[in-house]
Amino acid sequence: MAIHSDRTSEPSVQAYRASVLHFTDDPAVNDRAYAWFEDGLLIVRDGKVLQVGDYHQHKTGIPDGTVIQDYRGKMIIPGFIDTHVHYPQTDMIASPAPGLLPWLETYTFPTEQRFSDLSHCREVAHFFIGELLRCGTTTAMVYCTVHPESVQAFFEASEARNLRMVAGKIMMDRNCPPYLQDTAERGARETDDLIRTWHQRGRQLVAITPRFAPTSTPAQLQLAGELAQAYPDVYLQTHAAENTDELAWVQALFPAARSYMDVYDQYGLLRPRAMYGHCIWLNDHDRTRMAQTGSSIAICPTSNLFLGSGLFDFQGADQHRLALSFGTDVGGGTSFSMLQTMNEAYKVARLGGSYLPALRMFYLATLGGARSMALEGVIGHFALGAEADFIVLDLQATPVLARRTARAGSLEELLFSLALLGDDRSVLATYAAGRQVHSRDASPAQP
Numbered sequence: 001m002a003i004h005s006d007r008t009s010e011p012s013v014q015a016y017r018a019s020v021l022h023f024t025d026d027p028a029v030n031d032r033a034y035a036w037f038e039d040g041l042l043i044v045r046d047g048k049v050l051q052v053g054d055y056h057q058h059k060t061g062i063p064d065g066t067v068i069q070d071y072r073g074k075m076i077i078p079g080f081i082d083t084h085v086h087y088p089q090t091d092m093i094a095s096p097a098p099g100l101l102p103w104l105e106t107y108t109f110p111t112e113q114r115f116s117d118l119s120h121c122r123e124v125a126h127f128f129i130g131e132l133l134r135c136g137t138t139t140a141m142v143y144c145t146v147h148p149e150s151v152q153a154f155f156e157a158s159e160a161r162n163l164r165m166v167a168g169k170i171m172m173d174r175n176c177p178p179y180l181q182d183t184a185e186r187g188a189r190e191t192d193d194l195i196r197t198w199h200q201r202g203r204q205l206v207a208i209t210p211r212f213a214p215t216s217t218p219a220q221l222q223l224a225g226e227l228a229q230a231y232p233d234v235y236l237q238t239h240a241a242e243n244t245d246e247l248a249w250v251q252a253l254f255p256a257a258r259s260y261m262d263v264y265d266q267y268g269l270l271r272p273r274a275m276y277g278h279c280i281w282l283n284d285h286d287r288t289r290m291a292q293t294g295s296s297i298a299i300c301p302t303s304n305l306f307l308g309s310g311l312f313d314f315q316g317a318d319q320h321r322l323a324l325s326f327g328t329d330v331g332g333g334t335s336f337s338m339l340q341t342m343n344e345a346y347k348v349a350r351l352g353g354s355y356l357p358a359l360r361m362f363y364l365a366t367l368g369g370a371r372s373m374a375l376e377g378v379i380g381h382f383a384l385g386a387e388a389d390f391i392v393l394d395l396q397a398t399p400v401l402a403r404r405t406a407r408a409g410s411l412e413e414l415l416f417s418l419a420l421l422g423d424d425r426s427v428l429a430t431y432a433a434g435r436q437v438h439s440r441d442a443s444p445a446q447p
């Protein structure tokens with residue numbers, strides 16, 4: 001494809017020397033869940049992982065003539081995966097409102113109205129993707145708006161950088177301003193068209209995206225369920241059980257449902273590759289059904305604290321072995337950084353009587369996301385042949401981080417200091433499919 005033709009002139013093998021960390025399992029259930037090479041080597045060929053391991057053991061695997069990029073003193077990990085974020089809300093991040101529903105009315109809907117204009121979509125998508133890459137996020141599950149143009153613009157921007165991204169057109173046919181409403185049929189038809197155009201085109205993947213139960217009629221949820229059945233390898237994303245006012249609203253709109261999650265269950269929307277944002281106010285029956293159906297949860301702590309939605313129950317989720325990952329939920333979330341998201345997740349867990357080790361948080365932000373998306377072996381860790389999406393973390397990015405990391409007595413302490421003190425400044429470089437797509441220290445004109 002023409003947009004990638006510049007890569008053909010690059011050497012096909014690259015080698016990177018740094019401390020290297022990646023996960024092979026969830027540290028909550030396996031105490032040998034990660035591989036850590038203090039003096040490590042990552043070799044990439046044609047955008048895929050060729051070798052990973054200890055530098056001295058693996059250096060003989062470097063083909064003659066390959067330049068080794070020397071990142072000693074830095075840490076390479078897989079790119080972060082943000083499993084719940086709204087690109088059209090970029091410009092309304094940090095908008096004050098007393099809770100989810102007034103925030104949607106006052107800021108979100110008017111902001112999303114502008115995405116009927118393709119050039120606006122393109123401008124915001126470009127900025128948004130740049131922001132993800134600056135923060136070390138190489139894959140995200142992205143909500144666009146009700147306008148198909150918003151999805152087109154997002155995928156064009158993602159494809160131009162050869163990123164692996166999931167995105168979907170919001171379906172919303174009631175309880176929103178008329179300027180943002182589709183109909184059940186139109187929402188399904190436009191989603192179907194987007195699936196045919198974009199799903200599996202290069203690294204792009206599509207998600208069926210009913211916004212949340214209150215803004216879809218039963219007819220729309222029915223058609224979303226039919227699409228989900230027709231395309232089992234397509235993703236599905238929505239919001240669930242985020243806020244108690246929302247819960248009462250869902251009960252009034254769907255009086256026959258036994259719970260909020262039961263609404264989605266009744267329309268066949270619980271399944272593998274289904275990503276439910278928030279899931280704060282679940283009951284055990286909901287968790288059982290999510291586990292039985294292979295549905296996943298995107299935990300969004302900065303948003304939940306900002307909007308006062310509640311505290312995610314880690315113990316409840318772990319008792320059911322649910323597939324978990326982290327979302328920023330920008331613009332409800334207050335940061336694009338997955339490190340800042342870990343920072344708040346840690347405190348949410350503490351307030352709920354749980355404890356989240358840093359090792360687990362880094363798992364949730366990488367392999368946990370990939371597993372939830374059925375992309376294990378493709379992204380999220382350095383499996384041989386996996387797509388080489390990775391980041392270089394600077395342990396000395398700020399004076400206080402440098403002091404704290406210098407005194408870290410273990411890998412856990414090192415990661416913990418990064419999670420609590422790190423942000424976009426800690427991301428020295430971001431690579432997607434083996435190609436550098438962000439350099440912190442380059443001039444602003446860089447990608």
Ligand code: GUN
Binds near residue numbers: 303
């Ligand atoms: N519920 C329905 N829409 C939204 C949204 O845009 N953000 C959040 N956080 N929750 C929602």
Ligand code: ZN
Binds near residue numbers: 084085086239277
């Ligand atoms: Zn959201």
